[in-house]
Amino acid sequence: MKTILLKNRPTGTPQTSDFEFTDSEKPSPKDGEILLKTKYVSVDPYMRGRMRDEKSYVEPFKLNEPITTAIVAEVVESSHEKFAKGDYLTGMLPWKEFSTSDGKGLRKVDKEQVPLSANLGILGLTGLTAYFGLLEIGEPKKGETVLVSGAAGAVGSIVGQIAKLKGCKVIGIAGTDEKITMLKEKFSFDAGINYDTTDDLSAAIKEAAPDGIDVYYDNVGSYTLDAAMENINRMGRVVNCGAISLYNETEQPTGPRLETTLVKKSVKMQGFIVSNYQEKFPEGIKQLGEWLKDGKLKYEETVVEGFDNIPQAFIDLFEGKNKGKMVVKVY
Amino acid sequence: MKTILLKNRPTGTPQTSDFEFTDSEKPSPKDGEILLKTKYVSVDPYMRGRMRDEKSYVEPFKLNEPITTAIVAEVVESSHEKFAKGDYLTGMLPWKEFSTSDGKGLRKVDKEQVPLSANLGILGLTGLTAYFGLLEIGEPKKGETVLVSGAAGAVGSIVGQIAKLKGCKVIGIAGTDEKITMLKEKFSFDAGINYDTTDDLSAAIKEAAPDGIDVYYDNVGSYTLDAAMENINRMGRVVNCGAISLYNETEQPTGPRLETTLVKKSVKMQGFIVSNYQEKFPEGIKQLGEWLKDGKLKYEETVVEGFDNIPQAFIDLFEGKNKGKMVVKVY
Numbered sequence: 195m196k197t198i199l200l201k202n203r204p205t206g207t208p209q210t211s212d213f214e215f216t217d218s219e220k221p222s223p224k225d226g227e228i229l230l231k232t233k234y235v236s237v238d239p240y241m242r243g244r245m246r247d248e249k250s251y252v253e254p255f256k257l258n259e260p261i262t263t264a265i266v267a268e269v270v271e272s273s274h275e276k277f278a279k280g281d282y283l284t285g286m287l288p289w290k291e292f293s294t295s296d297g298k299g300l301r302k303v304d305k306e307q308v309p310l311s312a313n314l315g316i317l318g319l320t321g322l323t324a325y326f327g328l329l330e331i332g333e334p335k336k337g338e339t340v341l342v343s344g345a346a347g348a349v350g351s352i353v354g355q356i357a358k359l360k361g362c363k364v365i366g367i368a369g370t371d372e373k374i375t376m377l378k379e380k381f382s383f384d385a386g387i388n389y390d391t392t393d394d395l396s397a398a399i400k401e402a403a404p405d406g407i408d409v410y411y412d413n414v415g416s417y418t419l420d421a422a423m424e425n426i427n428r429m430g431r432v433v434n435c436g437a438i439s440l441y442n443e444t445e446q447p448t449g450p451r452l453e454t455t456l457v458k459k460s461v462k463m464q465g466f467i468v469s470n471y472q473e474k475f476p477e478g479i480k481q482l483g484e485w486l487k488d489g490k491l492k493y494e495e496t497v498v499e500g501f502d503n504i505p506q507a508f509i510d511l512f513e514g515k516n517k518g519k520m521v522v523k524v525y
Numbered sequence: 526m527k528t529i530l531l532k533n534r535p536t537g538t539p540q541t542s543d544f545e546f547t548d549s550e551k552p553s554p555k556d557g558e559i560l561l562k563t564k565y566v567s568v569d570p571y572m573r574g575r576m577r578d579e580k581s582y583v584e585p586f587k588l589n590e591p592i593t594t595a596i597v598a599e600v601v602e603s604s605h606e607k608f609a610k611g612d613y614l615t616g617m618l619p620w621k622e623f624s625t626s627d628g629k630g631l632r633k634v635d636k637e638q639v640p641l642s643a644n645l646g647i648l649g650l651t652g653l654t655a656y657f658g659l660l661e662i663g664e665p666k667k668g669e670t671v672l673v674s675g676a677a678g679a680v681g682s683i684v685g686q687i688a689k690l691k692g693c694k695v696i697g698i699a700g701t702d703e704k705i706t707m708l709k710e711k712f713s714f715d716a717g718i719n720y721d722t723t724d725d726l727s728a729a730i731k732e733a734a735p736d737g738i739d740v741y742y743d744n745v746g747s748y749t750l751d752a753a754m755e756n757i758n759r760m761g762r763v764v765n766c767g768a769i770s771l772y773n774e775t776e777q778p779t780g781p782r783l784e785t786t787l788v789k790k791s792v793k794m795q796g797f798i799v800s801n802y803q804e805k806f807p808e809g810i811k812q813l814g815e816w817l818k819d820g821k822l823k824y825e826e827t828v829v830e831g832f833d834n835i836p837q838a839f840i841d842l843f844e845g846k847n848k849g850k851m852v853v854k855v856y
Contacts, residue, residue, distance in 0.1 A: 243789065465787030
């Protein structure tokens with residue numbers, strides 16, 4: 195069976211040559227352990243940060259060791275008291291076709307309620323990232339205007355829909371006309387801006403939101419953030435969820451200083467990771483599940499097939515090749 | 526009697542030639558009005574922003590009209606029902622030796638409790654700016670490390686003392702050794718950094734705060750903010766009170782992008798103006814007054830004498846010529 199290791203710490207955009215495939219015997223679970231067969235693998239932009247050898251909110255990946263990421267796997271053997279053969283579990287697991295586990299950090303998923311892959315997306319950390327970032331930091335109020343970048347991505351598309359559920363006007367920024375159409379038609383965004391065909395992003399935001407932006411949910415950073423800040427209202431809130439445009443930078447990126455805008459307009463900018471809200475996860479999963487069941491939330495997935503394609507699926511995130519959540523279906 | 530008008534909108538550092546003195550008759554109060562004799566005039570860095578012709582949280586000053594600022598004045602004539610001759614009042618008033626008012630927005634000050642000028646400082650908007658910015662945005666917890674820039678200034682020196690009262694370790698950044706001595710000896714700061722004699726501000730902060738910074742109260746912006754951000758802890762909070770180093774810039778200043786730090790470390794940066802907390806002012810004044818009475822808060826003033834010296838006192842703020850609150854004593 196195959197395992198994918200981190201071979202090199204990427205410089206700039208990751209390459210498939212930064213990963214190494216190895217072959218080994220299928221492992222045997224010890225007493226009390228389970229044997230898991232990998233079904234769906236999540237690839238996410240934040241993983242780029244873990245490929246650097248620097249202190250961050252999670253430990254960096256180790257060289258020559260398997261990458262770990264959110265995975266849905268099937269229990270194929272079990273002597274674990276809580277998990278039985280045929281169960282589907284999710285949690286952080288290695289990029290291996292099969293792996294063993296003592297079950298710690300894994301939870302059972304309901305294979306009837308939603309498609310398995312949704313546990314990596316809307317009912318997984320992706321949905322929770324959208325939910326807590328928007329509601330706890332963005333604090334959107336009815337009638338306010340919410341701008342989302344990376345709006346056609348996994349997190350952004352959920353953020354926009356939750357903001358609509360809260361009674362806000364929602365504007366999304368994405369990189370193709372097809373994505374913009376999807377934002378408006380599938381996800382009920384009020385307006386969309388294709389940054390790739392827009393000369394002046396700040397002016398385009400102003401046109402879409404003549405009364406300014408109250409909440410900006412940022413997945414992108416850099417000049418997209420600058421353009422949003424030029425349109426931010428007094429008492430505005432910026433949710434710094436990600437900065438995908440900067441993750442592959444090799445030099446310290448520079449840009450306009452934002453502190454005078456923060457002071458002049460009493461603006462808050464706040465970064466977070468979803469695990470800050472771990473204690474509230476059950477509440478979030480419950481609410482997202484209800485909205486999903488009631489047809490109030492929709493989601494989009496880009497499903498890549500085949501274990502061998504995991505590294506390329508990850509790399510494609512940085513070119514925006516995904517619509518919605520990018521997952522790899524292994525079997 | 527003399528009046529000071531804004532003659533030109535300054536480019537870069539304000540000059541005395543940006544102000545104009547005019548002479549006129551002493552005004553006569555109408556029925557129900559009061560005649561006020563200006564005693565103390567507050568000059569503050571934020572006023573630089575009002576000299577630009579751009580939208581901000583307060584209206585810009587108008588050309589060829591008197592500057593208005595916080596003032597303590599004596600009632601010398603009154604037919605107002607609430608204010609009597611001999612009362613001392615404070616509020617936003619014009620740079621005039623005498624002015625008339627209907628009393629709106631003015632409040633009586635207790636001339637026995639503290640020196641008159643303290644109503645422009647520790648018991649005025651200055652003290653409230655320190656109090657609400659630190660407590661509402663910075664949320665310092667016992668045992669945390671608080672860094673303050675502009676620490677020897679009016680706001681910074683109060684911020685540091687309140688942080689000490691909350692059980693924090695407090696480090697101040699200021700621009701002369703004399704100020705650093707004052708921070709430690711008069712205001713009980715744990716450590717001080719003279720930015721003017723320090724080659725590597727970030728390294729100096731690291732040396733003073735090896736466990737990192739939990740709360741950074743920023744009055745300065747620019748590279749001082751950058752150095753603080755390099756030392757900020759996970760879940761750190763940055764209080765963006767001011768950015769005096771940028772107020773005289775004529776070009777859009779640039780610097781390292783901060784969004785990746787915000788995301789990686791779940792950091793909050795939040796700007797504010799004190800009037801956001803207007804409803805809580807009585808609470809703040811009461812608490813500051815009690816601490817002052819109990820000897821738990823000290824303050825420093827730089828008193829410049831003479832109405833003619835108001836513009837120069839304002840300009841001197843940008844060279845850090847003040848220790849603590851800069852006020853002009855008129856009579």
